Amino acid sequence: MGSATPMRSRNVWGDRLKPPFMAVGDHIGCELPGGRALFFTRKGGVSGEPFEELNVGLDTNDYLPAVQENRERVAQLIGIPRERWLESKQVHGSDVRIVTEPPSPDDDPVEADGVATTLEDVAAVVVTADCLPVALIAPEAVAMIHAGWRGLAADVLKKGVEAMREAGATEIQAAVGPSIGVCCYEVNTWVHRAFMRYPRGTARLSNHAHLKNVARLQLQHAKIPLDHVHDVDICTMCAPRSLFHSHRRDYGQDAADTGRQASAVWRVAGGDD
Numbered sequence: 001m002g003s004a005t006p007m008r009s010r011n012v013w014g015d016r017l018k019p020p021f022m023a024v025g026d027h028i029g030c031e032l033p034g035g036r037a038l039f040f041t042r043k044g045g046v047s048g049e050p051f052e053e054l055n056v057g058l059d060t061n062d063y064l065p066a067v068q069e070n071r072e073r074v075a076q077l078i079g080i081p082r083e084r085w086l087e088s089k090q091v092h093g094s095d096v097r098i099v100t101e102p103p104s105p106d107d108d109p110v111e112a113d114g115v116a117t118t119l120e121d122v123a124a125v126v127v128t129a130d131c132l133p134v135a136l137i138a139p140e141a142v143a144m145i146h147a148g149w150r151g152l153a154a155d156v157l158k159k160g161v162e163a164m165r166e167a168g169a170t171e172i173q174a175a176v177g178p179s180i181g182v183c184c185y186e187v188n189t190w191v192h193r194a195f196m197r198y199p200r201g202t203a204r205l206s207n208h209a210h211l212k213n214v215a216r217l218q219l220q221h222a223k224i225p226l227d228h229v230h231d232v233d234i235c236t237m238c239a240p241r242s243l244f245h246s247h248r249r250d251y252g253q254d255a256a257d258t259g260r261q262a263s264a265v266w267r268v269a270g271g272d273d
């Protein structure tokens with residue numbers, strides 16, 4: 001390391017990522033006051049086709065020991081062991097839990113689509129394959145939210161911000177990870193109808209829905225200033241297949257035949273004041 005020999009960069013992102021996003025190997029990091037998020041790609045795991053490589057979805061049809069090994073690798077990269085992950089049984093709803101007690105192996109899975117926490121040395125984790133992973137970060141708490149169209153229609157981000165505030169958060173910033181873009185998200189009228197209260201041309205464009213714009217507007221309505229909302233602006237469906245699991249692109253029939261990528265957020269004590 002530190003040698004002057006020119007080396008081919010192993011960073012797949014080039015200059016694609018703008019602050020607060022940064023390359024962390026083949027994955028995407030994000031650092032904001034109070035916390036750090038890591039949005040994983042599907043690179044660097046052990047799963048075989050069609051889940052290659054880094055599939056962390058426990059409810060997929062992948063070989064479970066491979067998924068467990070992948071989750072172990074994610075734990076290594078975030079530096080927080082799996083026993084200290086806060087995960088929920090994701091149901092495309094809008095409940096966001098507030099967790100103030102460390103997790104225990106005896107905990108029953110709880111249905112929710114996000115977790116806010118004030119705990120240190122724990123990671124709030126969601127898994128996605130087109131839905132939006134949204135990290136909420138403040139000096140007092142962090143949250144990770146799973147936001148698909150159903151969740152957004154049910155105000156999951158608004159509820160995420162409320163959970164953060166209930167946990168004591170003041171200056172909240174949001175980071176939207178890789179997720180399906182308006183480019184690829186052609187929808188039926190049901191989905192359009194779910195977003196009627198958002199402006200046409202912003203949330204609804206011909207037969208497409210712009211979930212990232214809906215997310216931004218919902219956060220704005222929850223009084224998160226626009227300059228506190230950061231979107232990595234990467235579409236999981238039209239990015240190379242080697243980078244992201246995409247339910248729509250890969251195996252639209254059975255959700256269990258598509259892998260899931262992990263997104264994690266955890267608190268980082270502000271050292272410099």
Ligand SMILES: [Zn+2]
Nearest residue numbers: 183184235238
């Ligand atoms: Zn796209």
